[in-house]
Amino acid sequence: xxxxxxxxxxxxxxxxxxxxxxxxxxxxxxxxxxxxxxxxxxxxxxxxxxxxxxxxxxxxxxxxxxxxxxxxxxxxxxxxxxxxxxxxxxxxxxxxxxxxxxxxxxxxxxxxxxxxxxxxxxxxxxxxxxxxxxxxxxxxxxxxxxxxxxxxxxxxxxxxxxxxxxxxxxxxxxxxxxxxxxxxxxxxxxxxxxxxxxxxxxxxxxxxxxxxxxxxxxxxxxxxxxxxxxxxxxxxxxxxxxxxxxxxxxxxxxxxxxxxxxxxxxxxxxxxxxxxxxxxxxxxxxxxxxxxxxxxxxxxxxxxxxxxxxxxxxxxxxxxxxxxxxxxxxxxxxxxxxxxxxxxxxxxxxxxxxxxxxxxxxxxxxxxxxxxxxxxxxxxxxxxxxxxxxxxxxxxxxxxxxxxxxxxxxxxxxxxxx
Amino acid sequence: xxxxxxxxxxxxxxxxxxxxxxxxxxxxxxxxxxxxxxxxxxxxxxxxxxxxxxxxxxxxxxxxxxxxxxxxxxxxxxxxxxxxxxxxxxxxxxxxxxxxxxxxxxxxxxxxxxxxxxxxxxxxxxxxxxxxxxxxxxxxxxxxxxxxxxxxxxxxxxxxxxxxxxxxxxxxxxxxxxxxxxxxxxxxxxxxxxxxxxxxxxxxxxxxxxxxxxxxxxxxxxxxxxxxxxxxxxxxxxxxxxxxxxxxxxxxxxxxxxxxxxxxxxxxxxxxxxxxxxxxxxxxxxxxxxxxxxxxxxxxxxxxxxxxxxxxxxxxxxxxxxxxxxxxxxxxxxxxxxxxxxxxxxxxxxxxxxxxxxxxxxxxxxxxxxxxxxxxxxxxxxxxxxxxxxxxxxxxxxxxxxxxxxxxxxxxxxxxxxxxxxxxxxxxxxxxxxxxxxxxxxxxxxxxxxxxxxxxxxxxxxxxxxxxxxxxxxxxxxxxxxxx
Numbered sequence: 001x002x003x004x005x006x007x008x009x010x011x012x013x014x015x016x017x018x019x020x021x022x023x024x025x026x027x028x029x030x031x032x033x034x035x036x037x038x039x040x041x042x043x044x045x046x047x048x049x050x051x052x053x054x055x056x057x058x059x060x061x062x063x064x065x066x067x068x069x070x071x072x073x074x075x076x077x078x079x080x081x082x083x084x085x086x087x088x089x090x091x092x093x094x095x096x097x098x099x100x101x102x103x104x105x106x107x108x109x110x111x112x113x114x115x116x117x118x119x120x121x122x123x124x125x126x127x128x129x130x131x132x133x134x135x136x137x138x139x140x141x142x143x144x145x146x147x148x149x150x151x152x153x154x155x156x157x158x159x160x161x162x163x164x165x166x167x168x169x170x171x172x173x174x175x176x177x178x179x180x181x182x183x184x185x186x187x188x189x190x191x192x193x194x195x196x197x198x199x200x201x202x203x204x205x206x207x208x209x210x211x212x213x214x215x216x217x218x219x220x221x222x223x224x225x226x227x228x229x230x231x232x233x234x235x236x237x238x239x240x241x242x243x244x245x246x247x248x249x250x251x252x253x254x255x256x257x258x259x260x261x262x263x264x265x266x267x268x269x270x271x272x273x274x275x276x277x278x279x280x281x282x283x284x285x286x287x288x289x290x291x292x293x294x295x296x297x298x299x300x301x302x303x304x305x306x307x308x309x310x311x312x313x314x315x316x317x318x319x320x321x322x323x324x325x326x327x328x329x330x331x332x333x334x335x336x337x338x339x340x341x342x343x344x345x346x347x348x349x350x351x352x353x354x355x356x357x358x359x360x361x362x363x364x365x366x367x368x369x370x371x372x373x374x375x376x377x378x379x380x381x382x383x384x385x386x387x388x389x390x391x392x393x394x395x396x397x398x399x400x401x402x403x404x405x406x407x408x409x410x411x412x413x414x415x416x417x418x
Numbered sequence: 419x420x421x422x423x424x425x426x427x428x429x430x431x432x433x434x435x436x437x438x439x440x441x442x443x444x445x446x447x448x449x450x451x452x453x454x455x456x457x458x459x460x461x462x463x464x465x466x467x468x469x470x471x472x473x474x475x476x477x478x479x480x481x482x483x484x485x486x487x488x489x490x491x492x493x494x495x496x497x498x499x500x501x502x503x504x505x506x507x508x509x510x511x512x513x514x515x516x517x518x519x520x521x522x523x524x525x526x527x528x529x530x531x532x533x534x535x536x537x538x539x540x541x542x543x544x545x546x547x548x549x550x551x552x553x554x555x556x557x558x559x560x561x562x563x564x565x566x567x568x569x570x571x572x573x574x575x576x577x578x579x580x581x582x583x584x585x586x587x588x589x590x591x592x593x594x595x596x597x598x599x600x601x602x603x604x605x606x607x608x609x610x611x612x613x614x615x616x617x618x619x620x621x622x623x624x625x626x627x628x629x630x631x632x633x634x635x636x637x638x639x640x641x642x643x644x645x646x647x648x649x650x651x652x653x654x655x656x657x658x659x660x661x662x663x664x665x666x667x668x669x670x671x672x673x674x675x676x677x678x679x680x681x682x683x684x685x686x687x688x689x690x691x692x693x694x695x696x697x698x699x700x701x702x703x704x705x706x707x708x709x710x711x712x713x714x715x716x717x718x719x720x721x722x723x724x725x726x727x728x729x730x731x732x733x734x735x736x737x738x739x740x741x742x743x744x745x746x747x748x749x750x751x752x753x754x755x756x757x758x759x760x761x762x763x764x765x766x767x768x769x770x771x772x773x774x775x776x777x778x779x780x781x782x783x784x785x786x787x788x789x790x791x792x793x794x795x796x797x798x799x800x801x802x803x804x805x806x807x808x809x810x811x812x813x814x815x816x817x818x819x820x821x822x823x824x825x826x827x828x829x830x831x832x833x834x835x836x837x838x839x840x841x842x843x844x845x846x847x848x849x850x851x852x853x854x855x856x857x858x859x860x861x862x863x864x865x866x867x868x869x870x871x872x873x874x875x876x877x878x879x880x881x882x883x884x885x886x887x888x889x890x891x892x893x894x895x896x897x898x899x900x901x902x
Binding site: 091092093094095125271288289290291292293294295297298299300301302303320324325326328329332335336338339384385386387388389406409410411413414415416417 | 557558559560588589592644744745746747748749762763764765766767768771772773774775776780783784795796799800803806807809810811813814815816817861862863864865866892893896897898900901902
């Protein structure tokens with residue numbers, strides 16, 4: 001069924017959340033509950049039923065027959081989201097056979113590339129992320145000017161269908177000095193404009209195109225087709241861009257074409273924070289990067305997230321770069337964002353509800369609210385602290401803590417030589 | 419911004435090193451026994467001193483570092499993680515003349531001494547990163563700043579990292595702000611023998627000599643595994659067995675070189691043998707004057723390198739990127755070789771596949787000497803956070819490591835790896851006053867280094883206006899003052 005859905009079209013479609021119908025309701029009681037969509041509830045209860053959150057509150061009755069989890073002294077939050085990953089499509093970076101992040105495309109444009117076509121549910125890396133409280137990820141393709149379509153996946157599921165929550169959720173692109181071997185930034189923008197123009201023309205004249213009665217377009221039909229929701233303003237262009245001037249150029253382009261954009265990386269985004277806020281453009285940023293690691297990122301600073309948020313920008317904290325093994329480090333970034341000025345509640349939002357909103361899945365995940373998928377984590381304390389342990393992880397209401405490959409290695413060699 | 423795994427791969431690919439070391443001569447006996455003949459030859463040779471015996475000028479690029487004069491000061495009522503004993507709460511540290519004068523729960527602070535209130539704060543030794551590429555892979559990056567790997571031949575023991583270090587690398591001040599006071603800058607890992615490392619103090623300097631840790635020993639960067647065999651697959655070595663053959667051939671040549679020179683230097687008769695820079699470095703390893711830092715991920719390869727070292731009579735001071743250290747923690751402990759590791763990097767290539775977060779804790783439990791290193795300018799700024807991750811993983815595995823012990827992973831243990839543990843790496847009277855005042859528990863994600871002293875001189879103060887912080891020449895006009 002999923003196969004047929006995925007093969008039909010790239011127009012945004014919410015995949016059916018294949019919720020394992022948990023026979024028995026679960027009640028997590030007595031914890032410090034951070035719903036994110038509402039104020040903190042001390043000594044709160046979260047009820048999970050049928051894979052969804054049934055109730056959240058201070059005086060919620062425990063359903064008869066429920067499995068009760070005592071969360072006294074614990075913290076309960078929505079499962080965390082890392083919105084910048086190659087989880088499931090990049091196993092061992094140096095082994096090309098295990099890396100499925102990039103497509104060849106045409107002239108650096110691979111708009112029709114669906115990254116989830118390569119998604120591997122059997123990757124041992126899902127468990128590493130999941131065991132540390134990351135219950136969803138955005139899987140982002142990379143390479144070239146337009147890398148292709150990103151998807152939103154939960155971190156537990158035996159099949160691609162079970163993993164995918166929504167696909168596509170964005171069209172990945174890049175606008176940096178080293179993008180697609182372009183000789184200049186102007187060249188990149190020229191190529192983007194031409195693509196957008198051609199996609200619009202194609203959309204308006206499909207019958208002519210089929211009769212070969214249109215001018216030549218820069219890319220072939222699948223890519224033009226994939227760009228339709230982008231030019232219609234229904235699918236955001238997720239653009240890796242760091243330099244303030246380039247971000248501004250992107251905002252100008254977005255206004256000119258009426259497209260939605262999300263900034264990815266945004267090392268210097270803080271320098272154009274008001275413009276980003278005015279354009280309602282979300283920014284994905286890490287919180288450890290303060291190195292002028294290139295002429296695109298001379299203004300990189302750890303206060304980026306805090307300054308953007310203060311200006312009213314929707315901030316999504318990621319682990320900085322596209323992660324697969326260390327998807328989990330989004331927690332460390334969130335904690336550091338707090339150390340550098342972001343309010344704690346905002347940091348939690350930046351790794352839960354904010355990414356869910358930016359990628360169009362806030363109706364089903366990102367907060368502890370009745371009706372949402374029960375992606376829930378019980379922590380021994382503050383989720384961002386290193387000493388905190390993960391006590392329980394639920395994805396769609398199912399407990400998913402499991403022994404990872406790394407756990408097996410740890411146990412095997414716990415006492416070397418023995 | 420490169421994905422982490424790319425940075426890791428690039429870093430590991432390009433690393434080589436060379437740390438200098440001060441006075442105490444490494445006893446020749448420490449270089450383990452080869453055959454009887456070489457033992458005899460060694461005994462006949464003059465006692466090795468600092469630097470090389472075989473070179474006309476054993477310190478051709480001398481340190482010009484000078485610690486600025488600084489007034490005495492004390493930090494009172496802080497939690498002290500000394501790396502030399504139990505945690506001291508409500509403790510005091512007194513610094514005078516660039517040295518730690520006293521540390522403890524009850525310290526007399528002379529009248530008139532500047533006193534800093536440490537209430538709610540922590541004090542640690544300056545952090546030491548024994549695997550850095552600052553200056554040799556300088557920001558803003560790109561080919562112009564790519565000076566870490568002389569990837570032209572598998573053996574480039576003749577190159578010295580300090581000749582690549584750009585003192586205006588804007589990464590230096592950022593790493594200092596992370597509480598790091600001493601770093602070992604290594605050449606990359608493209609080569610079997612990458613060259614000499616350089617031990618630097620993280621201070622502003624117009625030249626690399628201004629930053630060189632006076633008297634620090636040089637190190638030799640060696641690399642195992644995937645990197646050399648990938649880089650040289652066209653010309654060889656293209657296999658791990660080719661790698662090992664390459665080490666052995668070089669050590670055979672180096673041993674001959676050493677004997678020739680030691681014989682000449684014993685009586686100075688006849689004409690001096692011809693100098694060879696690569697062999698000079700390797701001979702200094704055989705004499706025990708240069709410390710070997712061996713990039714090596716896999717447990718089985720480390721065991722092979724221990725055998726190579728035994729065969730040729732040298733010791734390995736530390737393995738680096740020891741992703742599989744936990745598999746041979748007992749062997750590393752008995753060999754007395756340190757294990758420099760990341761807290762949680764893994765998976766980016768086959769030899770890194772088995773990285774586990776509990777690596778440090780397992781090594782610790784086995785009595786080995788774990789070190790958390792960075793190999794990365796971002797990680798270097800938060801080695802305390804990396805250590806905290808490793809502690810948490812140990813606790814989860816039932817191998818808790820106390821803060822008093824874990825702090826050694828980023829202070830005392832790397833000091834030992836650099837041969838500097840008699841001067842830095844712990845808060846003890848008489849040691850260099852490399853001191854960090856933290857806003858709180860350094861193992862918390864919310865804590866930041868507030869003040870950093872090197873040799874008793876305040877080098878970073880987060881409470882001071884940012885425009886007063888160290889800014890490299892490169893940053894002027896390019897990097898906004900507030901971007902740190």
